[in-house]
Amino acid sequence: MIGEYVTFQLDKCTGCAHCVKACPTRAIRIRGHKAVHHPDLCIGCGECLRVCPEGVIQSNVESRFPLDKDKTNAAIISPALYSQFPDTMPCDVLRAVKKMGFDHVVDLSFHLEMFQFAVERFIAQNRETRQAPFPLISPICPVVIRLIALKHPTLLDNILPIRRPAVMIADDVRKKLQSIHNITGSEIEIFHITPCPSKALSQEMVLKDEIGSVDRTIGINAVYPEICKHVENIREKELDIYDTDPFANIPNARGPMWSKSGGEINPLRDEGLLAVSGLREVRNCLEKIEMGVFDEMNYIELRVCPQGCLGGPLTAVDRHMAKQTVQKLVRTFGVNRRLPPYKLQRLYDRGWFFANIRPSDFTDYYPDQRRALTIDQMQEIENLVSLLPGVDCGVCGAPDCRTFAEDVVRGRAKRSDCFRLREIDNNKEGNT
Ligand code: SF4
Ligand code: SF4
Numbered sequence: 522m523i524g525e526y527v528t529f530q531l532d533k534c535t536g537c538a539h540c541v542k543a544c545p546t547r548a549i550r551i552r553g554h555k556a557v558h559h560p561d562l563c564i565g566c567g568e569c570l571r572v573c574p575e576g577v578i579q580s581n582v583e584s585r586f587p588l589d590k591d592k593t594n595a596a597i598i599s600p601a602l603y604s605q606f607p608d609t610m611p612c613d614v615l616r617a618v619k620k621m622g623f624d625h626v627v628d629l630s631f632h633l634e635m636f637q638f639a640v641e642r643f644i645a646q647n648r649e650t651r652q653a654p655f656p657l658i659s660p661i662c663p664v665v666i667r668l669i670a671l672k673h674p675t676l677l678d679n680i681l682p683i684r685r686p687a688v689m690i691a692d693d694v695r696k697k698l699q700s701i702h703n704i705t706g707s708e709i710e711i712f713h714i715t716p717c718p719s720k721a722l723s724q725e726m727v728l729k730d731e732i733g734s735v736d737r738t739i740g741i742n743a744v745y746p747e748i749c750k751h752v753e754n755i756r757e758k759e760l761d762i763y764d765t766d767p768f769a770n771i772p773n774a775r776g777p778m779w780s781k782s783g784g785e786i787n788p789l790r791d792e793g794l795l796a797v798s799g800l801r802e803v804r805n806c807l808e809k810i811e812m813g814v815f816d817e818m819n820y821i822e823l824r825v826c827p828q829g830c831l832g833g834p835l836t837a838v839d840r841h842m843a844k845q846t847v848q849k850l851v852r853t854f855g856v857n858r859r860l861p862p863y864k865l866q867r868l869y870d871r872g873w874f875f876a877n878i879r880p881s882d883f884t885d886y887y888p889d890q891r892r893a894l895t896i897d898q899m900q901e902i903e904n905l906v907s908l909l910p911g912v913d914c915g916v917c918g919a920p921d922c923r924t925f926a927e928d929v930v931r932g933r934a935k936r937s938d939c940f941r942l943r944e945i946d947n948n949k950e951g952n953t
Contacts, residue, residue, distance in 0.1 A: 526565030526718050527578050531555045534577045540569035541920050545800055546671055550928070551918035559933075564667035565719030566825050567834035568800060580718035580835060584743040588622050589710060593702055595625040595694050596712045597687060600633070600776030600784075601830040602741055602748075603850060604843035609752055611777070611850065617751035618714070621744065627694055630776045632686040634858055637788055638865040639683045639874040644791055644819050656793075656810060656818040657681045659785060660876075663719045664825040665803060673807045681820070683874050687713060691734035713738045716780075716826075716833025740835035774854040777847040782829035784847075785822045788856055793819035799827040894930070902926045910941050 536554035548562035549569060556577065570578045588594045596618055603611045611628070619626045640657075647653040658679045660666065669676050691711050698709050713720060713735045720738045778784040782798035795818050797806045803823045809815055826832040831847065832840040868874065894902070905926035912922075917938040919925035928934035936942040 525560045526563055526581055527558065527567070527569060528581055529556050529558055530577050530579065533575045535575060537574065538915050538918075539572045539574065540578065541915060541918070543568040543572040544920070545668070545804065547920050547924045549920075550934070551915070557918075562671070564664050564671060565717075566664045566668075566800060567718040570718060570834045580740060582715065582718055582720060582738045582740045582743075582835060584740060586712065586737065586739050586743075592708055592710045593625070593698055593704060594623050594710050594712065595627055595698065596621075596623045596714055597627045597690055597694070597735065598629065598776075599687075599713070599715045599717075599741065599780070599830065600629055600778075601716045601780035601833060601836060601843070602714060603777045604780055604831055604846045605741060605745060605836065605838050606748070606752055607842070607846045607849070609756065611774075611854070613752060613755045614748070616755050617748045618744070620751040620755075621747055623712070625694070625698070627690060628776060629686050629690055629779075630773055631860060632690045632693075633775050633779050634788075634860050635689065635865060635868070635874070636683060636686045637785070638860070638862065639869055640681065640820060641789055641791060642866070642869050643681060643683060648819060653682075654679045656795075656815050657820045658810070659820065659822045660685055661785060661822070662824045662826075663717070665823045667719070668803070668825070669807065672804075673811060676807065676810060679810070682876050684876050688734045689874075695734075710736045712736065714741060714744060715739070716741050716830050716836040718834050741833075742835050742837045745837035773856060773859070774847075774850040775856045777850045778856055780830040781844055781847050782824055782831075783822070784829060786820065788858075789820070791819055793817060794822070795820075796822040796824075798824040798829050798832070800825050898930050901930050905929060905936075905942075908942060908945060909939060916940060 534555045536551050536556070538551050538556075540556055541549045541551060545566060545568060546562045546564055548559045548564075550557045550559070567580065570580060598615065598618060602618075603609075603614050606614055615626045615628060643653070644657065648655070656679065658665070658669070658676065658681065660681050660683065666680060669680065691713075694711060695706055695709055698704065699706060702708075711734070715738055718740070720735075775788065778787065783796040786794040786796050795806075795815065797803055803825050806815075806821065806823060810821070815821065824830060826834070828840045828844055831843040836843065902923070906923055909922040909926060913920070915921075917925045917934065917940075919928055919934065925934060925939060929936055936946060
């Protein structure tokens with residue numbers, strides 16, 4: 522089901538309501554001194570994971586991953602993984618992951634370059650004609666897409682309709698493995714090692730044509746200790762820059778740079794580019810786009826996590842340290858373009874980069890929340906709000922008084938959950 526990105530182990534929950542206050546989409550309430558999650562409102566941002574002092578909330582991204590030895594197992598590496606290992610060559614990180622038992626380990630650098638080429642082409646093609654609505658919004662952060670679907674559906678058409686690199690590469694790897702090993706797609710298991718809890722359900726990722734591209738997702742924090750062990754051993758050995766794995770391109774620093782805020786737009790050769798990270802900033806930015814403040818911009822990179830994917834809830838090291846590591850990798854390896862533009866242009870002209878289904882097809886996500894209230898119901902909410910204390914005390918279990926009033930009208934809460942309404946209703950009964 523959409524929204525099942527996190528699980529609550531309620532026996533440990535103290536009802537402190539930190540998660541209720543942190544949730545940007547008001548998907549959590551307190552009932553009977555325990556947190557209650559409403560998956561139909563959840564965008565998988567992971568803010569609740571970050572603030573829960575008791576460790577009650579877990580990402581549904583896998584933390585254990587016994588490999589099926591009867592299958593060919595390939596791991597696609599989030600570029601953020603490289604930033605977790607200071608003083609380690611990216612190719613050594615890939616080797617360390619392979620030593621965990623994967624048959625193939627896949628770096629994304631070339632596909633990031635391909636994506637960035639497609640962004641430049643799309644902007645150039647549409648800027649003058651304005652056939653696409655500007656500013657274009659990056660499709661990279663799945664949480665941003667869901668936030669738009671839930672809170673800013675008028676912006677869905679602004680999302681760039683280009684397939685995300687992880688999806689392009691998953692499709693490519695599956696096809697290539699089928700031809701190399703002469704096996705069927707079902708004999709291949711593709712993993713994605715990620716810092717992002719919103720990748721919990723691969724079949725519910727951002728765009729519907731991504732369905733089935735990745736089979737399983739694992740949090741970086743879950744594999745970090747084991748990779749550390751292998752990295753130590755590899756570092757002791759001779760320098761070896763070659764690898765026989767057909768997918769282990771020698772990565773440059775394009776991947777690590779991509780994982781930090783601004784890393785997507787920095788290599789682009791366009792003007793009018795903006796990068797915004799952090800939940801609060803992203804929400805402000807989306808409001809400003811709706812108001813037309815950024816109409817002159819071409820492309821806006823939005824990442825919900827602070828510092829970009831380096832600050833993802835499922836990373837293992839401090840995001841500021843990770844940023845240092847990225848900067849060092851960029852200085853050492855550079856971010857040069859390595860793919861021939863004429864070949865990319867051919868792929869672009871054939872439509873290879875484009876998502877089959879446009880993001881606007883996601884308007885049917887979050888149907889309950891988007892169920893229109895009648896005028897009477899809206900009036901009822903206003904009447905209730907006028908009776909409530911208005912101090913957002915949270916005693917009712919909702920994050921604020923207006924949300925509580927809406928919960929009552931939508932049948933999610935009882936009037937008696939609020940001490941003020943209880944008092945009013947008791948007085949009324951006493952007077953009759
Ligand atoms: S933050 Fe939420 S889940 Fe964690 S203990 Fe407090 S109420 Fe329970
Ligand atoms: S993951 Fe984000 S949207 Fe979902 S409940 Fe937690 S804070 Fe709310």
